[in-house]
Amino acid sequence: MTALEKAWYRGSLWLWLLAPLALIFYLLSALRRLCYRLGLKTTHKVGAPVIVVGNITVGGSGKTPLVIRLCQWLKQQGYHPGVVSRGYGGKAPTYPYTVIADSDPGVVGDEPVLMRQHLGCPLVVDPDRVRGAAHLVNTHHCNVILCDDGLQHYRLHRDVEILVMDGERRLGNGKLLPMGPLREGPWRIDEVDFVVVNGGIANPGEHLMSLEIGQLVNLKYPSKTQPLSALKKPAMALAGIGNPERFFNLLKHRQVKLKETRVYADHYAFKAGDIPDDLVLMTEKDAVKCRRFAGSQWWYLPVSAKLTEQFKQQLLEKLHGL
Known part of the structure; x- marks a missing residue:
């Protein structure tokens, strides 16, 4: 986490120096929205219901596991879902570009590869x-x-907007970029159809999502797995995600002994030589970029989203009403 990001969640007073830039950001964002409301810019339908899963803060909030779980659940309900992603960090030769399970993260982005490895759509x-x-x-x-x-x-x-919020960090200081972590003001929460809170405590009207961990998977030998409790010696943990502390705290909560933690930028493109030949724990998002040069002691921890029955029922009713 950068010094600026830390300040957003600590309420540092020096952030007021960035107020003029936040005002410019607000004006540009408001003008853009006004253009859509007045019809100067056009929205486009695509011939099928669209569910948007996003957030109003920068950084990780849990969108990827939620999209995976929603796709799996929609298939169980008889739908034939498809996923469209920006492909942040990738440089595909043409667009739209179809992602397969062994696509190069450098071409399509790390999160699309992670999602595709879990999805049959x-x-x-x-x-x-x-x-x-x-x-x-x-x-x-x-x-x-x-x-x-x-x-x-x-x-x-x-047709449906789902806002995902980190239950621990929530909206930080509640200020717009770059003064705070918000892409849009807190008022946006009242416009969406569902607010899903990843961890922590859900307020009235919000829906709680929890992340369940699986067994550790070896990067070099994917058929080799083990529970976290099987680790016998201290490990190094690394994370190149939006909120790395969430991953480190999860490991510590599970009584995993960590001798070192390393934080990389979100979507960091790992290279051979970045990671030592030692016992290393990482997220699945990071693992998709390290498989080509994986060491035999490198492991990733998969997580899956658990949704409330109330949320799933309300979403299903919303879709049936379209």
């Missing part, structure tokens, strides 16, 4: 989410689209 990356969503409908015949991290991508018409 089409997934495309495209900075133009309208084009990507239309491709899923027209080419793959998907009858519901999940848009990963597109809450501010107003060109794409959405």
Whole structure:
């Protein structure tokens, strides 16, 4: 976490020096929204219901495990879902670009590869989410689209908006970028259909999501697994995610002895030589970028989202009403 990010969640007074920049950010954001409301900019429908899963803060909030779980659940309900993602950090040769389980994270981004490895449904990356969503409908015949991290991508018409919030950090100091972590003001919460809180305590009207851990998986030999409790010696933990402390605290809560923790930038492109030939624990998002040069003592910890029955029932009723 950078010094600026730490300040957002500690309420540092020096952030007021950034107030003029936050005002400019607000004015530009408000002008953009006004253009859509007045019809100067157009939203586009794609021929299938669209569920947008996003947040109003920068940094990790738990969108990826939620999208995975929603896709799995929608398939169980008889839908044929598809996922469109921006593909942050990737540089695909053409768009829309279809992601497969062994796609190169450098081409499509790390989160799309992670999602595709858990999903039996089409997934495309495209900075133009309208084009990507239309491709899923027209080419793959998907009858519901999940848009990963597109809450501010107003060109794409959405039928359901799901805002994901980190239950521990929530909205930080409640200020707009760069004075705070917000992409849009707190008022945006009242506009969405569902607020899903990842961990912590859900307020009235919010829906709690918990993350359940699986067994450690060896990067070099994926068929080799073990529970966290099987670790007998101190390990090094690393994380290149939006909120690395969440991962480290999870390990400590499970009584894992850590001799060192290393924080990398979110979406960091790991290289051979970055990680020692030692007992190393990492997130699954980081693991997809390290498999090509994995050491035999490197392990990742998968997590899966658990949703409340009330949330699933209300979402299903919303979809049936479209």
